[in-house]
Amino acid sequence: MRREAMKKESRAPWRPSGEDPLEVLRAAQALVSRGEEDKPPSSEASSEGVGELRDCGGRRKRLGSRHFWGGVVLLLLLLGGGIAYRYREELSRAWSGVTRRRGAEAPRSAAKTIYYCPMHPEYKSERPGECPICGMTLVPLDSPSEGATHEHPGEAAEGTFPPGTVRISPLKQQLIGVAYGEVMFGPVIHAIRTVGKVTYDETKIARIHPKIEGWIERVHVDYVGKFVRKGQPLVEIYSPELVATQQEYLLALRAKEMLGRSSYREIASAADSLYEASKKRLELWDIPEEDIRRIHQRGQPSRTLTLYAPVGGFVLARNAFERQRVTPETELYVIADLSTVWVLADIYEYEVPMVRVGQAATMTTPAFPGKVFRGRVTYIYPQVDNVTRTVKIRLEFPNPGFTLKPDMYANVQVHVHYGQRLWVPEGAVLDSGEEQIVFVAHEGGYFEPRRVRVGPKVGDRYIILEGVRAGERIVTSGAFLIDSESRLKSALQGVGHAEHGRAPARGESKASPQRLPGHSGHEP
Structure with missing residues (x-):
């Protein structure tokens, strides 16, 4: 009976009391030590006493063991609670991070993987493989801006x-x-570059013909290329008709002197008319007033008529030799004034609307490197060359010192002024043929495609008519790759819209439909 009671007592669960664990441990240790010291007194004792002593010692050992391990457990619990209280904030943060990762990975694993073609984003498949359009390997669908929405809290969504x-x-x-780069606002000047050729000013070329028939007695300008001044004598011509006309002039002069004092007014008037007619005839033959006065003073006709240069310049052609018979059809000299020269240049068809008469132009020549000649546009020819598809323009340049020679080649720039305009670099505009796009850069690495209306191209710049504002930050290099990224994202957004309409997966509520990662802007 006593053994059964001790067994029931040893099997009963231990309950903590209000005793100090250390005191319990000490008492248990003392009991164990005391039990080891208690040994049977002798071999002659009765079996009943020995059995009672064994039962008592076993009971004490079990009781001490329960108190010992209970104290150990209580001490470990107190130690663990203190450690948890000391590091409670770090454990809380670690647990919340694990919870967020599990929450982020759960929708991703639950969503169905969709594959698409990088070259043809509109083609999508639920199985990996190759694109039937181009044969490219399909890749899993992944948003280009995944994880970027909340990466920087201070940036705009x-x-x-x-x-x-x-x-x-x-x-x-x-x-x-x-x-x-930046959208700029300022003066825009376009330079049309072309090549030209120096030629004579056709309005300053003189062709000299005699107005009477005769023979050349003397030649004063005897070679081509000679420079002559205006009024310089060229040739002397003998003409019987000229001599007769001079004699008529002298007779009319004497008649005027004699009959001019007559009492008959009609006779005096006739004498004056004959004198004026004879003098006018000499003037029409290009006889200078000074030579006519000399004939008047001398009272005798001159044997030859001297022809003078009507303009100053260079002799381009000569057909005057001594003892040569000449008529009014004979061209004796061609003289060109090179104080101004023309330059004929070719421009393309699309450049014709930019050019106006009177526009400023500059010119350089290989013969005079570094020297700039300044002139203006004086004429635009009305026809297009059917071979070169160019239009010829004429420019006029002053030529002091006769530096520019006819038939010289020259590099010409015609300056077109557009005034104050809005412009961007050429690399900033993406022209697809149907529309023009400029990417505007925002804070946080965001690039906004902006449709613009483009004006004429001026060198390496485009004039912008509308679409952007002065001072906006734009992309000037790499815009093509950004455009590809933007178009790919638009295609992926189309896939995201399609995902909104699918049936919810297991464990997914209908109230919160699954989204593609990174597409935070798709609200149901």
Whole structure:
């Protein structure tokens, strides 16, 4: 009976009391030590006494063991509670991080993987393989801006920008070579560059013919290329008709002197008329007033008539030799004034609307490197060359010192002034043929595609009529790759819209439909 009671007592669960654990441990240790010291007194004792002593010792050992391990457990619990209280904040943060990772990975694993073609984003498949259009290997669908929405709390959300806006990380920008510029507002001057050829000013070329028939007695200008001044004698011509006319003039002069004092007014008037007619005839033969006065003073006709240069310049052609018979059809000299020269240049058809008569132009020549000649446009020819598809323009340049020679080649620039205009670099505009796009850069690596209306191209710049404002930061290099990224994202957004309409997966509520990662702007 006593053994059964001790067994029941040893099997009963231990309950903590209000005793000090250390005191319990000490008492248990003392009991164990005391039990080891208690040994049977002798072999002659009765079996009943020995059995009672064994039962008592076993009971004490079990009781001490329960108190010992209970104290150990209580001490470990107190130690663990103190450690947990000391590091409670770190454990809380670690647990919340594990919870967020599990929550982020759960929708991703639950969503169905969709594959698409990088070259044809409109083609999508639920199985890996090859694109039937180009044969390219399909890749899993992944948003280009995944994880970027909340990466920087101070930046604007992607949903606040217009459709097509894409975010590119700084590392990716460096890899694709993105460069930035600004929309500028200022004077725009375009220089049309072309080549030209120097030629004579056709309005300053003189062709000299005699007005009487006769023979050349003397030649004063006897070679081509000679420079002559205006009024310089060229040739002397003997003409019997000229001598007769001079004699008529002298007779009319004497008649005027004799009959001019007559009392008959009609006779005096006739004498004056004959004198004026004879003198006028000499003037029409290009006899200078000084020579006529000399004939008047001398009272005798001159044997030869001297022809003088009507303009100053260079002799281009000569057909005057001594003892040569000449008529009014004979061209004796061709003289060109080179104080101004013409330059004939060719421009393309699309440049014709930019050129106006009177526009300023500059010219350089290989013969005089570094020297700039300044002139203006004087004429635009009305026809297009059917071979070169160019239009010829004429420019006029002053030629002091006769530096420019006819038939010289020259490099010409016609300056077109557009005034104060809005412009961007050429590399900033993406022209697809149907529309022109400029990417505007925002804070946080966001790039917004902006449709613009482009004016004429001026060198390496485009005039912008509308679409952007002065001072906006734009992409000047790498815009093509950004455009590809933007178009790919638009295609992926189309896939995201399709995902909104699918049936919810297991464990997914209908109230919160699954989204593609990174597309925070798709609200149901």
